Amino acid sequence: MFFIRLLRSYRPLALSFGVCLLALLPAHGQASEETNTTAQPYSGRPVTQIYNTYCIACHVNGVAGAPRIGHAEEWQPRIEKGIDTLLKNATNGFKAMPPKGLCFDCSEDELRGAIQYMIDNSPSN
Ligand code: HEC
Structure with missing residues (x-):
C-alpha cells in the first residue's frame, strides 16, 4: 500500500518525465538521419x-x-x-x-x- 501511495504522489513527476522524453524524440530522429548520410563533409583549406x-x-x-x-x-x-x-x-x-x-x-x-x-x-x- 505504501508503495502505491508513493507512486501516486510521484505521478506528476512521472508525467513530466514522459513529456521530456517525447520532446527528445524528434531530436533523436534527426541525429540518426545524419549518421545515414554517406557524403563526407570537406574539412580543410580551400x-x-x-x-x-x-x-x-x-x-x-x-x-x-x-x-x-x-x-x-x-x-x-x-x-x-x-x-x-x-x-x-x-x-x-x-x-x-x-x-x-x-x-x-x-x-x-x-x-x-x-x-x-x-x-x-x-x-x-
Ligand atoms: C615538383 C613537381 C610537382 C608538384 C609540386 C606536384 N606534382 Fe603531382 N606530379 C608531378 C609529376 C612529375 C607527375 C607525373 C609522375 C609520373 O607519372 O611520371 C605527377 C603526377 C601526379 C598525379 C598522378 C599520379 C598517378 O598515379 O598517376 C597526381 C594525382 C598528382 N600529381 C597530384 C598532385 C597534387 C595534388 C599536388 C599538389 C598538392 C601535386 N601533384 C604537386 C609533379 C609534381
Whole structure:
C-alpha cells in the first residue's frame, strides 16, 4: 500500500518525465538521419589555395611530365586508376611526383580536394 501511495504522489513527476522524453524524440530522429548520410563533409583549406600554392608549380606546365591541368588527354589515364589510387600515389610520391606534392602539412582531404580540382578543370569536352 505504501508503495502505491508513493507512486501516486510521484505521478506528476512521472508525467513530466514522459513529456521530456517525447520532446527528445524528434531530436533523436534527426541525429540518426545524419549518421545515414554517406557524403563526407570537406574539412580543410580551400582547394584552390592548395592547388595555387603547391600543385600549380608542376601541374600547369607539365614539369617532369606532370599531367597538365586543362589537358584531358593527360589526365584520362590517371583518372582511370581511380581517385583512391591517385590519392595514395600523390601522398606517397610517384616517380617524379614528390610525396604530398610538397604540401607536407596537407591533410588527406586537402590532397584529395586538390586532385579532384585538377581533374574537374581538365574536362574532356
Ligand atoms: C615538383 C613537381 C610537382 C608538384 C609540386 C606536384 N606534382 Fe603531382 N606530379 C608531378 C609529376 C612529375 C607527375 C607525373 C609522375 C609520373 O607519372 O611520371 C605527377 C603526377 C601526379 C598525379 C598522378 C599520379 C598517378 O598515379 O598517376 C597526381 C594525382 C598528382 N600529381 C597530384 C598532385 C597534387 C595534388 C599536388 C599538389 C598538392 C601535386 N601533384 C604537386 C609533379 C609534381
